[in-house]
Amino acid sequence: MSRPAPPLETVDQAIQWMIALHYQPADDDTRTRFETWRAADPQHALAWQQLQDIGNGLRQLPAGLSPQLASSALAHAAPRTAARRRALKTLGGGSAAVAALGVALWITRDTPAWRPLLAEHRTRRGERRTLTLADGSTLHLGTDSAVDIDYSPQQRRIVLRQGEILLDSAPDSHSVPRPLLVATRHGLLHALGTRFTVRLQADATLLHVLQDRVALHPAGQPAAAPVIATAGQAFRLTREQAVPADIPPHDPAAWADGVLSVRDMPLPRLLDELARHYPGRLQYADGLAPFTVSGTFQLDDIPRTLALLAESLPLHIEARSVWWRDSLHVSRRPPPAAPVR
Numbered sequence: 001m002s003r004p005a006p007p008l009e010t011v012d013q014a015i016q017w018m019i020a021l022h023y024q025p026a027d028d029d030t031r032t033r034f035e036t037w038r039a040a041d042p043q044h045a046l047a048w049q050q051l052q053d054i055g056n057g058l059r060q061l062p063a064g065l066s067p068q069l070a071s072s073a074l075a076h077a078a079p080r081t082a083a084r085r086r087a088l089k090t091l092g093g094g095s096a097a098v099a100a101l102g103v104a105l106w107i108t109r110d111t112p113a114w115r116p117l118l119a120e121h122r123t124r125r126g127e128r129r130t131l132t133l134a135d136g137s138t139l140h141l142g143t144d145s146a147v148d149i150d151y152s153p154q155q156r157r158i159v160l161r162q163g164e165i166l167l168d169s170a171p172d173s174h175s176v177p178r179p180l181l182v183a184t185r186h187g188l189l190h191a192l193g194t195r196f197t198v199r200l201q202a203d204a205t206l207l208h209v210l211q212d213r214v215a216l217h218p219a220g221q222p223a224a225a226p227v228i229a230t231a232g233q234a235f236r237l238t239r240e241q242a243v244p245a246d247i248p249p250h251d252p253a254a255w256a257d258g259v260l261s262v263r264d265m266p267l268p269r270l271l272d273e274l275a276r277h278y279p280g281r282l283q284y285a286d287g288l289a290p291f292t293v294s295g296t297f298q299l300d301d302i303p304r305t306l307a308l309l310a311e312s313l314p315l316h317i318e319a320r321s322v323w324w325r326d327s328l329h330v331s332r333r334p335p336p337a338a339p340v341r
Contacts, residue, residue, distance in 0.1 A: 013037070014047040116162035119146035123163070126279035126299075128256065136170035137180065140256040142199075143277045143299075156180045164199040166256045167191065186237045190215040190226065197252045205237040206245060208252040216242035260297045267291035267313070271330060278302040280326035287332045288315075306330060 017034050038044050116122065123129050125144040133139055134151050141147060145163025155178050158167070165182070169191045172178050180191040182198055186205040189198060194212035198205060207214060207229060215226035220239035227242040229235045234252075236245040250273065251261040260273055267288045275282035277299045291313055297305045306317045306328060314335075320327040 010041075010043050010047045011051070014044070014051045017048070018051055116146040119159075119161045120148045122146040122161075124279065126277050126302075128258070130256075133170075135172055135180075138168040138170075140166040140168075142166070142255055152178075154178060157183060159183045160198055160200050160205075162200060164197065164255070166195075166197045166253050168195050169193065184237070185219070186239050187219040187242070188217040189237070190217065192228075194231075195253075203238065207235045207237060208248075209233050209235075210253055218242055254296070255299060258299050260299055261295075262297070263294045264292050265294070267293055270297075274299070274302055274305065278328070280328065282328045282330070284329065285331035288330070303328060 017037065021030065021034060038048055121129065121131060121141060123141045123143060123145050127143060129141040131139045131141070131149075133149065133156075135156055137156075139147070139149075139158065142164035145165065146161040147165060148159040148161065150157040150159065153174075156172065158165070158181070160182060167182065169180050171193070172180070182189040182191070184198070184200050184205045189196075189205075189207060192213040192215060194214055195210040196214050197208045197210070200206075207216065209229045209231050211231050213231070214229045216229060216235055216237050217226050218224065218237060218239055218241055221241070227235065229242075232247075234245040234247050235242050249263050249265040249269075254261040255277070260270075260277075262270060262273075268284060270293050271282060271284045271288070274297070282302065293309070293313075297308075299305075303317075303319065306315070309315055310317050310333075314333040316331045316333040318329045318331070320329065
């Protein structure tokens with residue numbers, strides 16, 4: 001049985017203790033007072049453990065940050081709940097706090113671990129957004145994504161910090177047309193009157209061209225001629241090269257409409273894709289590889305999507321609650337027991 005969530009006031013206190021211990025210089029007295037607070041009530045220990053769980057992705061952040069910036073990052077990592085809204089209220093108000101946060105953002109903006117957290121536009125897991133850019137282009141942000149927009153008199157530049165985008169480019173209205181570029185840590189993608197998706201992975205950037213052409217420039221080969229990808233092609237861009245990639249067994253842009261459209265996709269791969277769009281945790285057992293799936297699946301209600309899958313496949317779906325996150329576990333349903341003679 002899952003343990004109940006601690007009171008919101010206790011969560012707020014845990015956030016402030018994390019800031020005091022990890023993002024400001026902490027002396028022995030601070031650490032002693034923290035240990036006294038944590039031991040004073042089981043709910044304190046529970047709130048601290050839960051905050052540690054959601055804060056795993058923030059542990060690479062540099063120490064010594066301003067309290068405002070650390071609070072903002074921690075609150076952003078929390079789910080969109082009353083607890084998160086309440087935590088945001090503890091950050092402090094007024095122009096002084098805003099100014100301090102702005103300075104801290106400027107100082108730490110180029111720290112790799114911070115880049116997605118400090119992006120101009122971002123989405124949480126399970127969330128999508130559509131932006132109309134200054135030139136009329138339409139930018140779709142996929143689940144758990146982060147971008148910065150940098151339009152200048154010389155170029156139109158979209159920096160993908162995390163996740164996935166779909167870009168519908170528009171002609172530039174400037175007298176001298178500016179190039180439209182998508183930048184990732186692996187290189188540049190130059191839109192040549194086109195519609196395409198870009199997904200950022202740890203070791204490469206994946207491009208799928210849906211219309212017209214895209215020129216790929218690996219970051220580590222600045223003098224090399226660009227590789228041109230045309231409609232219907234997929235490419236894998238690393239810092240050293242751009243090479244053709246296999247066409248995936250799903251529509252690469254369907255997520256922008258809130259669906260995942262697949263054909264003959266192995267079930268584990270489908271579950272991996274659904275997990276990217278689920279705000280909680282989606283796990284599955286071994287033994288599902290023999291199943292392949294075709295169809296169109298809704299992304300806004302993953303539990304319902306899995307329930308529909310279980311109507312046509314021998315699957316068992318178990319819903320759990322782990323800390324503040326809902327959890328789903330998919331396994332193969334055992335065959336019915338043989339009748340007793």
